[in-house]
Amino acid sequence: MDFELLKAADHEYVMQSYGRFDVAIDHGKGATLWDVEGKEYIDFTSGIGVSCLGYGDEGWANAIHEQAMKLGHISNLFYSAPYIGLARMLCQRTGMSKVFFANSGAESNEGMIKLARKYSFDKYGKGRGTVITLNKSFHGRTITTLAATGQDVFHNYFFPFTEGFRYADANDLDSLETVAGHDVCAVMMELVQGEGGVLPLDKEYVKKVADLCAQRDWLLLVDEVQTGVGRTGSLFAFQQFDVQPDVVSFAKGIAGGLPMGGIMANAKCAGVFTAGTHATTFGGNPIAAAAACHVLERLDDVVLDSVAEKGAYLRQQIEALDLPCLGKTRGLGLMIGIEVKGDKTNKELAAKLIENGLLCLTAGPGLRLLPPLTITKEEMDKGVAIMKAALS
Ligand SMILES: *Cc1c(COP(=O)(O)O)cnc(C)c1O
Numbered sequence: 001m002d003f004e005l006l007k008a009a010d011h012e013y014v015m016q017s018y019g020r021f022d023v024a025i026d027h028g029k030g031a032t033l034w035d036v037e038g039k040e041y042i043d044f045t046s047g048i049g050v051s052c053l054g055y056g057d058e059g060w061a062n063a064i065h066e067q068a069m070k071l072g073h074i075s076n077l078f079y080s081a082p083y084i085g086l087a088r089m090l091c092q093r094t095g096m097s098k099v100f101f102a103n104s105g106a107e108s109n110e111g112m113i114k115l116a117r118k119y120s121f122d123k124y125g126k127g128r129g130t131v132i133t134l135n136k137s138f139h140g141r142t143i144t145t146l147a148a149t150g151q152d153v154f155h156n157y158f159f160p161f162t163e164g165f166r167y168a169d170a171n172d173l174d175s176l177e178t179v180a181g182h183d184v185c186a187v188m189m190e191l192v193q194g195e196g197g198v199l200p201l202d203k204e205y206v207k208k209v210a211d212l213c214a215q216r217d218w219l220l221l222v223d224e225v226q227t228g229v230g231r232t233g234s235l236f237a238f239q240q241f242d243v244q245p246d247v248v249s250f251a252k253g254i255a256g257g258l259p260m261g262g263i264m265a266n267a268k269c270a271g272v273f274t275a276g277t278h279a280t281t282f283g284g285n286p287i288a289a290a291a292a293c294h295v296l297e298r299l300d301d302v303v304l305d306s307v308a309e310k311g312a313y314l315r316q317q318i319e320a321l322d323l324p325c326l327g328k329t330r331g332l333g334l335m336i337g338i339e340v341k342g343d344k345t346n347k348e349l350a351a352k353l354i355e356n357g358l359l360c361l362t363a364g365p366g367l368r369l370l371p372p373l374t375i376t377k378e379e380m381d382k383g384v385a386i387m388k389a390a391l392s
Contacts, residue, residue, distance in 0.1 A: 001036040021354050028055025031375040042383040044360045044369040049226050052253040053298060054372035060256050060294050067290035076283060082293060083284030089296050093235050095244060096264035100273060101284035105225035105251035106140025108261035111278055112249045113144060115265065116219045119272045120185035130183040134170045136196030139223055148188060171205045186219040191237040194226035197364020198330060198337025203241055210243040219246040219269065229253035230299045230373050233308035233333035256295040260288040307333040307373050317384045323391045325349060336369040356390035358383050
């Protein structure tokens with residue numbers, strides 16, 4: 001297949017809302033991908049943290065195939081086994097009480113915000129709808145989740161945005177107190193800020209925020225759209241932060257490559273959504289749910305433990321290259337940020353790596369790596385060798 005023809009057709013028929021790299025991916029196996037012209041790439045992106053089991057995974061494909069042959073979709077007016085089994089597994093492995101299924105990260109966060117406002121409305125009435133989020137956060141691209149996102153660059157063009165958000169600096173309890181008030185119903189945060197630059201929050205800070213939330217009956221909303229589903233070395237990142245959130249959102253990796261998201265609530269919040277107060281046509285779709293069940297079965301303790309080991313190994317190998325354009329690495333598990341130094345931007349470095357056969361991402365001013373959780377040592381070594389060759 002000719003890349004230039006594909007690109008021309010994209011430009012003719014598809015809205016140009018993405019700044020794409022000059023690559024069209026055709027297929028993959030494990031953490032290795034091939035483009036339409038047969039060129040090989042090592043994948044340090046998993047499609048922005050989605051393809052957690054890598055590509056061409058037989059177990060995953062079989063789970064989808066079997067469910068598609070049985071029942072591809074049925075509305076939420078009826079029960080079906082896959083989403084129920086998935087909800088049970090999620091609750092049993094997280095200590096959360098009940099799940100609502102959605103289809104994307106932004107939509108899951110919308111649900112989480114709606115839940116917080118309704119929790120507060122049911123208990124206190126109107127006037128307590130404000131959600132505090134953090135600067136450098138990212139919560140999605142709908143009008144409301146853009147408003148929730150604590151970065152000014154996202155607050156443009158689409159006025160009027162949803163009201164009821166205020167922003168505090170991460171890891172700064174005084175900043176949170178400054179924007180607090182009688183109108184607040186929740187604090188919403190990513191435990192490792194992803195798009196903002198792979199910025200992990202301090203454990204002590206998160207615990208103090210959780211305490212403050214408990215004191216004031218604010219809900220603690222944790223956006224695990226990127227950090228969830230094994231990415232950080234535990235099934236969800238909050239399990240490493242010694243807090244039990246009121247509501248947790250997830251999406252990206254949950255179904256290993258099919259569109260799915262959702263929220264989990266603790267016992268206090270599990271009954272907030274009553275019949276008719278929140279819904280979505282595709283939520284808990286049987287095929288997506290079957291894929292997600294397979295993903296969760298695969299992410300056992302052995303695999304989760306290997307995520308931390310692989311992350312440590314990859315960071316150590318990258319730092320050992322001692323490249324002049326790269327600084328320190330940071331992150332949790334296989335969610336890795338790399339500082340960019342010198343006169344080249346992160347975008348320029350990413351383009352250079354991709355040209356040389358390594359797919360990687362940017363976040364904030366740095367590079368970001370989110371490899372498939374199943375990546376092998378050989379694939380990591382190949383990727384690091386490409387970094388060395390391309391950036392030396
Ligand atoms: C990707 C992401 C979102 C948005 O998810 P979509 O599926 O693109 O809507 C929200 N929050 C975080 C933390 C994310 O990383």
